[in-house]
Amino acid sequence: MKIALLQLNVTDDPVANLEVTLKFVREAAAAGARFVLTPEVTNCVSTSRKHQQMVLQHEEHDITLAALSKEAQALGIWMLIGSLGLKTNDSDQRFANRSFVINPDGEIVAKYDKIHMFDVDVTPEETWRESEGYRPGTKAVVAQTPFAPIGLTICYDVRFPKLHAALANAGARIxxxxxxxxxxxxxxxxHTLLKARAIETGCYVLAPAQTGVHASTDHKMRQTYGHSLVVTPWGEVQMDAGEAPGVYMTDLDMGEVSKARGRVPSLENARPFDGP
Known part of the structure; x- marks a missing residue:
């Protein structure tokens, strides 16, 4: 199956971002992709909660979700909207960081709210408190598709192996x-984290990413790493997009999942234990 990972350099303007994303989606479908994946916060990258309150919408009014769902239907493709920043009805006005799986009829077949919040001190100059602006999800999700069950995670979730093991044990093969x-x-x-999650679960790992310096109107700019990856169930990097925005295509052979799990059946071999 041919897939496409979109590597984006999103700004803090959802309208402008949508134009670029739609262009890339159409390019991917024209090249034969049947499953197209976008990165986290496809609609808006911003470090300003005030700005986010101005430009983000509730799910039912979000222009990016509506347009990409319509485009999936028009092109007859499956799509992962990696995530959207969305308003909620929470009393503290925190947002949701929500991923969507869209079918070729333009319907939402699954959605997932990021569980693990990026509350870290990477360096003295780079600190993040995602939980101040976003409320964490509580439910793990496997999306059912004709080509494979898909376990949904977002960004910082990659550091928590138990989530990925639970998804694989629930049937996920991607x-x-x-x-x-x-x-x-x-x-x-x-690279190490994504390869580890693939090796531990015998799943394909698909990781579309934001890249570069993200332009903003009146607040601190943000920079992201890029390197959208596809990792095989054996832990090999099948595709690395580097740092340039664009459409990155590859093929999945779902038979590789059974092959990897047959060689090292770690999911079956896992045992409960006491302590420490």
Whole structure:
């Protein structure tokens, strides 16, 4: 099956971002992709909560979700919208970081709210408190598709192996990790973490990513690592998109999942234990 990972350099303007994303989606479908994946926060990258309150929408009114769902239907493709920043009805006004799987009829077949919040001190100059602006999800999700069950995760989730093992044990044969990864942690950990999740579960890992310096109107700009990856169930990097925005195509052979799990059946061999 031919797939396409979109590597984006999103700004803080959802309208402008949507134009670029639609262009890439159409390019991918024209090249034969049947499954197209976008990165985390496809609609808006911003470090300003005030700006996000101005430009983000609730799910039912989000222009990116509506347009990409319509485009999936028009092109007859499956799509992962890696995530969208969305308003919620929470009393503290925190947003949701939500991933969507869209079928070729333009219907939402699954959605997932990012569970693990990026609350870290990467360096003295680079600190993040994602939980201040986004509320964490609580439910793991496997999306059912004709080509494979897909376990949904987002970015920082990649550091939590138990989530991915639970998804694989629930039937997932593909794991998606759309991301907007820090350049510092990306250079140190991105490839290793994605390869580890593939090896542990015997799943394909598909990780479309944001890249580059993200333009903003009146607040601190953000930079992301890029390197959208496809990792095989044996832990080999099948595709690395580097740092340039664009459409990156490859083929999946779902038979590789059974082959890898047959060689090292770690999911079956896992045992409960006491302690420490």
């Amino acid at each position: 794991l998606t990790v759309p991301a907007a990864f820090s350049p510092v942690t990306g250079a140190a950990h991105w």
